[in-house]
Amino acid sequence: MPRWIERFANSLAHLPRSRKRLLMLGADVIGIPLVLWFAISLRLGTAYHHVGGTEWLYVAALLTSVPVFVRMGLYRAVIRFMGPKAIVAVFMGVSSSVVLLSLLALAWPNRSIPVTAIPIYWAFALIYVGGTRFLVRGLLNFRWTNAAQRMVIYGAGAAGVQLAGGLRREGRYYPVAFIDDNASLHGSTISGLEVFPMEELAGLVREEGVTGVLLALPSQSRRRRQEILKAIEPLSLRVQTVPDYGDILAGHARVEDVRDVDAGDLLGRDPVPPNTQLLDACIRGKVVMVTGAGGSIGAELCRQIIRLQPAQLLLLEMSELALYNVERELRLLIASKGLSVDLVALLGDAHHKHRMKEILQAYGVQTIYHAAAYKHVPIVEQNVIEGIYNNIFSTWNAAEAALEARVETFVLISTDKAVNPTNVMGATKRFAEIVLQGLQSRGSHTRFCMVRFGNVLESSGSVVPLFREQIRRGGPVTVTHKDVIRYFMTIPEAAQLVLQAGSMGKGGDVFVLDMGKPVRIADLAKRMISLMGLTVRDELNPDGDIEIVYTGLRPAEKLYEELLIGNNVTGTEHAMIMRAMEHCLPWPEVQRVLDEMSVALSRFDCDRAREVLMQTVAEYRPAGAMQDLVWSRKVAVGLAQAKNVTAIETRRPRKPMTAPAASPTTH
Template sequence: MRNLSRTNKRLVMLTADVLGIPLVFWLAVTLGGGSSQHPGAGVAWIYAALLLTSVPVFFQMGLYRAALRYLGHRAIVAVTTGVTASVALLAIVMLIWPSSAVPISALPIYWAFALIYVGGTRYIARTLLNYRVYTGSPRVVIYGAGEAGQLLAASLSQTGRYQPVGFIDDNPSLHGSIVLGLEVFARSALPKLVSDEGVQAVLLALPSLTRRRRQEILKSIEPLCLLVQTVPDHEDILSGTAKVEDVRDVHPGDLLGRDPVPPDARLLDACIRAKVVLVTGAGGSIGAELCRQIVRLQPARLLLYEISELALYNIERELRALLALESLEVDFVALLGDVHQTRRFREVLHLYSVQTIYHAAAYKHVPIVEQNVFEGIHNNIFGTWRAAEAALETRVETFILISTDKAVNPTSVMGATKRFAELVLQALQTPAAPTRFCIVRFGNVLGSSGSVAPLFREQISRGGPVTVTHPEVSRYFMTIPEAAQLVLQAGSMGQGGDVFVLDMGKPVRIADLAKRMINLMGRTVRDEENPEGDIEIVYTGLRPAEKLREELLIGTNVTGTEHSMIMRAMEHSLPWPQIRQVLDELSVALNHFDCDKARQLLMQTVAEYKPTTDIKDLVWEHRAVMAPGEASNVTPLQRRVRGTTPPHSPTGH
């Protein structure tokens, strides 16, 4: 029956009703009359009336349209309603044309038998369709016996991907009951199910559960070293972007256990609704999430400004799909461009009358920027300066810089350049400035490019080892959507030159995060206590300029804001003439490829910058080992092309 078309399956059920309902009626009449003798031919009309009052009603109730594999409690209601309606119609017919051979007292018996027959045939058909021989499929329990759990169980019975052996639910009233043929157990029974039933995984069917509650459940499952997967978020299921059966690995955000604070609609709208908004670095992790949230706030227009063609293509395609899915009408423009191309950027701001800029374009990966000092300075400092000047010249209302916790007491070039960029904006902010500059500083975001969570998942899937730099290294973490949402709200509260700091909760030890991810992916940690474990954690040592712990504040001068998770930091700044002089000197150092001078200027301007290593710029190091004769034979043109102009030599710039 599994291979029949849907039309043929309906014909089978129709035939079963046409043949079976008269037999059921005959049995009811026989029992009601106390005789097994079949009524005479004179009352054969009543069987025709029986089918004419039953089959059309069943059609009307959808009993021949329902997908038999997915019959549930709604089908029971439909069967009961259909049978009751058909019996009522038959009773009316028999009252109009009474017959002594068929007493009306037989109708209650027929109603009961018809319910059993019509419902039973469909249940048998569903059982045949859903029957599957599991061969090597992992045995799982479904955590959550509610609607999502039942839908998941029904779906898994079709695919054979997993073999459900029971439900786990925290509702005591459900314990011991049978749902879709599976028993419901308490959470405390999970170890016994692992040992007795060979359970290998837990599927969380709790799409609307809070993150804090989800973390409590994960902590209780973690010691069992079972694979834990979850159904998609409730919003994704409702929007149609995901199905219940699309189980996926537990999101690292669930391990943080912190529920996001509901956004303030007024703060979200202030800089976006009915305004022209531009996002630089629109294809990056943070920039792309800002774009997703901005389009939902109905800007007059959204401009995506991105230097990477592939990243711009991907976010443009994603936004078009999002707008179609959510029936949104937002005009957005995808622009290839570099903020260093000052004339083009200024022209874009002017022609499109941009009112709000979210400046997310930056180099953020600490080791890479440490090895490419000049590009880090060029992009993070000069890119921010050029973009801010263009905003001032075109009278943009609000300019929000996406900063980082690594700008606080930096030990890396990346952190120092981001702190320098903050100082540039603070210096440009004057009472007469037409643009309001704001800075939003936060820590690591889970799932971004370079984040440890995707790397750990990849390493665990390969069989390890998982690499951690140091046993005590810790970081602040936040999910990308939560960080972007807070950025949008913080930008609305700035008065000019403000530094906003997001409440990232408590720092997380990276080694602990690695261990939890190993356990929740169904593996065990291999260490001295468990030499037979699956995955080893290897400590590789801190990378150049990497810190054990990050900070969010310079000093302790901080005040609250209208939002409970956003703080305003009161930090020192420098006057514009001083900043401008350093920028000019930095420009000369870059043109002369003078790495020593550039770092000295960073240390001079960012007083908290304390490098922990020598200069690690790869080109600088390579140039230092070149033979003197080879260096002297390089022509000025070759130097400019290679970017290896010796210190203090003219560049024609």
């Protein structure tokens, strides 16, 4: 577009609405008489057709058109967003004004102007009135879309058509074409866009300058979406998607609210529908508590519990900000869904047994989901004592309080890192499992069970949000090792399975969630780079956009994770939940090691604490030397002080030796 036209369109677009209406009115006041004059000239075959006393006809044309156009709303319409309804309004407005003008012309005594010129005027008036408006609409829209990103919409169904209309209104993206798997649609035009097969996408990128793909497939399975993503990946196009139909129908999102591809689509595994009876068993109509309610898993547990309508939901959280955020979100959810759930937000640490007991007894809690824990491997490795306090003793104290308050069900959220652990975090989680198994063996009406699963996509500190942030900053993307693999699950999927597993526990059970196939982290990073429209910079492509840097395994990090200790596992009522049969210790032995651990913690003896961990968790094999920051600092300071004392003793001058005094003798 020439610069002067673009400047004109820009100035036109930023005029006040009142001035835009005056411009439209002025264009009609000038143009309608000219159109009538042109129609008469064409009918008579000459431009010189002035007949005295017919000037009234041009005034009548204005008087019969402008008021009708006002009544039809042609001056209220926003030209840039005019659609099919505007065409109908223009046709009805022009036709009505021409009918009125015809009646006046027939009734007027001096009919020097041929009446047959009226149909010609009607045709040209339609072209002028409609054409001027749609010409300006095209000019404005071209001005806005010229700088927009040119996108292809994958899916020519109802969602795709709605998305195309929404994008045209917003102007942020400019739809170029549809891609659809339905061969019967190929070559057809829908909503002004041609439909192509997937094989034509590369050609559209070259010929139309397409920079991204918008997935308008809200009802497609994750498996099919992953297949589409794999096909698009080599083109290095940015891929975004419309929200799920559930969010659209609930009014939480619009089709045009495009977002980055959901992390769950990267897994390509369709979630298994939940068993409603399993979900309801421990929640509906009961008093439920979630510890660590402000964390990623805790908050998602609360969202799903709310929808199952417990009588009361208690949120226990030690972070004031996290508690404020999750309570605010849940109250909005309760109001929007019209639920009758009593929400109670409590500040507290599960480590404080007395506080826990008072809360449980005061509210009559029946079910506890214990999600409060430290989970980041390097951080716990560098803060051993606090990690043990929070992951082991908080679990023990919360469980003892649950026993005394006669809670029905206690579910521990565990981790795959508890299996053959090489780090303190994993060892503490396995120790916590052993504590609950020991309490169950001691005899209890409270059902203790544990649910073990792997990494959760989009949780705080997980790789997906980290990679996304690094890519948006321009890289590099950091991966610890090119061969490291992990199991992944989405947050809602993990929370839903936790709720179902808790209702199946008989006491002392360890439930393991089917995490599907493990994912290579380096491949995940490459896919995310490609799906954000960028390329990987490496030896084969030195001009790529984002570099992947391998930083080396972190302290105590494993190349791969496991979900089972041994192979003794049985199925359950749910296809994705297994029951693991694993060794446990009798309560007297558990009590003894807890006492030893307590002594070590009181003395801040990290070496002894790790020894007790190794004695209790037989599979725990530390990957290296002690990493605790404070312990290491104390050791370093102690060594430095010892060296200084030695150096001072070495430099100190020695006193000359003297002969001992003679002792008196008696004769």
